[in-house]
Amino acid sequence: xxxxxxxxxxxxxxxxxxxxxxxxxxxxxxxxxxxxxxxxxxxxxxxxxxxxxxxxxxxxxxxxxxxxxxxxxxxxxxxxxxxxxxxxxxxxxxxxxxxxxxxxxxxxxxxxxxxxxxxxxxxxxxxxxxxxxxxxxxxxxxxxxxxxxxxxxxxxxxxxxxxxxxxxxxxxxxxxxxxxxxxxxxxxxxxxxxxxxxxxxxxxxxxxxxxxxxxxxxxxxxxxxxx
Amino acid sequence: xxxxxxxxxxxxxxxxxxxxxxxxxxxxxxxxxxxxxxxxxxxxxxxxxxxxxxxxxxxxxxxxxxxxxxxxxxxxxxxxxxxxxxxxxxxxxxxxxxxxxxxxxxxxxxxxxxxxxxxxxxxxxxxxxxxxxxxxxxxxxxxxxxxxxxxxxxxxxxxxxxxxxxxxxxxxxxxxxxxxxxxxxxxxxxxxxxxxxxxxxxxxxxxxxxxxxxxxxxxxxxxxxxxxxxxxxxxxxxxxxxxxxxxxxxxxxxxxx
Numbered sequence: 001x002x003x004x005x006x007x008x009x010x011x012x013x014x015x016x017x018x019x020x021x022x023x024x025x026x027x028x029x030x031x032x033x034x035x036x037x038x039x040x041x042x043x044x045x046x047x048x049x050x051x052x053x054x055x056x057x058x059x060x061x062x063x064x065x066x067x068x069x070x071x072x073x074x075x076x077x078x079x080x081x082x083x084x085x086x087x088x089x090x091x092x093x094x095x096x097x098x099x100x101x102x103x104x105x106x107x108x109x110x111x112x113x114x115x116x117x118x119x120x121x122x123x124x125x126x127x128x129x130x131x132x133x134x135x136x137x138x139x140x141x142x143x144x145x146x147x148x149x150x151x152x153x154x155x156x157x158x159x160x161x162x163x164x165x166x167x168x169x170x171x172x173x174x175x176x177x178x179x180x181x182x183x184x185x186x187x188x189x190x191x192x193x194x195x196x197x198x199x200x201x202x203x204x205x206x207x208x209x210x211x212x213x214x215x216x217x218x219x220x221x222x223x224x225x226x227x
Numbered sequence: 228x229x230x231x232x233x234x235x236x237x238x239x240x241x242x243x244x245x246x247x248x249x250x251x252x253x254x255x256x257x258x259x260x261x262x263x264x265x266x267x268x269x270x271x272x273x274x275x276x277x278x279x280x281x282x283x284x285x286x287x288x289x290x291x292x293x294x295x296x297x298x299x300x301x302x303x304x305x306x307x308x309x310x311x312x313x314x315x316x317x318x319x320x321x322x323x324x325x326x327x328x329x330x331x332x333x334x335x336x337x338x339x340x341x342x343x344x345x346x347x348x349x350x351x352x353x354x355x356x357x358x359x360x361x362x363x364x365x366x367x368x369x370x371x372x373x374x375x376x377x378x379x380x381x382x383x384x385x386x387x388x389x390x391x392x393x394x395x396x397x398x399x400x401x402x403x404x405x406x407x408x409x410x411x412x413x414x415x416x417x418x419x420x421x422x423x424x425x426x427x428x429x430x431x432x433x434x435x436x437x438x439x440x441x442x443x444x445x446x447x448x449x450x451x452x453x454x455x456x457x458x459x460x461x462x463x464x465x466x467x468x469x470x471x472x473x474x475x476x477x478x479x480x481x482x483x484x
Binding site for chain 2: 049052
């Protein structure tokens with residue numbers, strides 16, 4: 001569904017991504033793993049259409065990635081990004097206004113599960129609550145490609161379990177999830193393919209089930225070996 | 228695009244509310260002054276409202292440019308750039324909302340001015356005096372044959388020229404901000420350079436019109452009292468289109484948030 005060819009991104013003298021080639025298949029959950037500053041967020045923002053590659057191409061569903069593909073690609077940034085004036089209800093309305101795949105009922109249900117109320121102001125939320133709000137808004141979309149940048153960061157254990165169960169619930173053979181995280185143990189149980197990125201380069205991709213069955217290795221084992 | 232415009236207008240709602248409240252206070256102070264025969268208070272309120280009008284209109288335009296800058300610089304930029312809309316729609320919505328914001332502020336000041344004028348005439352002699360005053364103004368206008376001094380076409384040209392000047396300022400501001408976030412992104416002085424660019428582009432455009440207007444055939448075509456012509460209109464329309472095209476083109480190819 002998504003093909004990245006020779007992707008590079010340079011910020012001044014710093015190379016955030018170096019000639020990255022990666023193909024994503026429909027119906028899988030990918031774990032994007034790497035140290036801080038390894039290029040995970042840069043890659044996600046490129047696919048979300050927020051930043052332009054310095055070199056290389058991104059093809060989505062066989063055609064060059066364009067702004068209309070944002071109708072099918074959901075991106076959740078790691079930082080708070082809602083407008084200051086927004087309440088949780090406004091966030092829902094905003095998503096409903098711009099994304100045809102947004103399900104308002106599902107959003108309200110997710111807010112409830114996360115312990116949030118529609119009248120809550122995004123600006124006044126704690127970082128954990130804000131993270132939950134971002135997750136609720138993003139996962140209430142029936143996006144074909146869902147990019148979640150550090151979705152489990154800053155939220156309590158119970159909410160983490162909730163987020164993981166929602167991702168598992170939403171994932172099917174028609175969509176694709178990419179989850180960037182440092183919490184290897186948290187994603188071990190539901191991620192199909194781990195993508196390891198280091199210093200802007202794709203080091204390795206690993207089918208986690210195969211690795212477990214054939215080599216008896218967990219995602220943590222592979223991570224510690226190659227990073 | 229309507230929804231984009233709605234959200235763009237929302238971003239400047241606080242400013243509109245502040246302007247509305249300050250203007251209401253100004254009108255109330257003026258009314259209080261004329262009701263209680265305190266001419267000094269009424270005069271100060273009127274002068275302050277009049278003097279602030281141009282500054283507030285100028286700020287309204289500058290604020291549209293500052294909002295764009297914020298929409299490119301902060302994490303809130305994701306809200307705008309993650310939606311499935313082209314850069315042309317996004318910049319179009321920003322431009323239209325900037326114009327609407329200005330019209331709203333203009334309408335507020337016009338309404339405040341009308342209220343103050345009517346209140347002043349009314350307190351001076353009641354409804355009959357007000358009617359007489361309007362009649363007198365109309366008679367003076369007819370006697371002076373204002374058409375010879377300032378025709379309707381001149382007034383329309385004046386409105387068009389103000390609109391085009393405003394369009395040009397906003398377009399240059401948008402271009403300068405986009406330049407600072409694209410080709411100048413790695414520069415330490417991107418902000419300062421973009422401000423300088425804003426004034427330089429403005430100067431170049433004005434100089435361009437001066438040069439075109441120095442051509443005798445074009446200069447003589449400005450047959451209206453205020454000196455405007457179809458060439459003036461065409462020049463600024465083309466310049467605005469070029470600025471908008473350059474901004475969109477640059478953003479489409481280079482802009483990262």
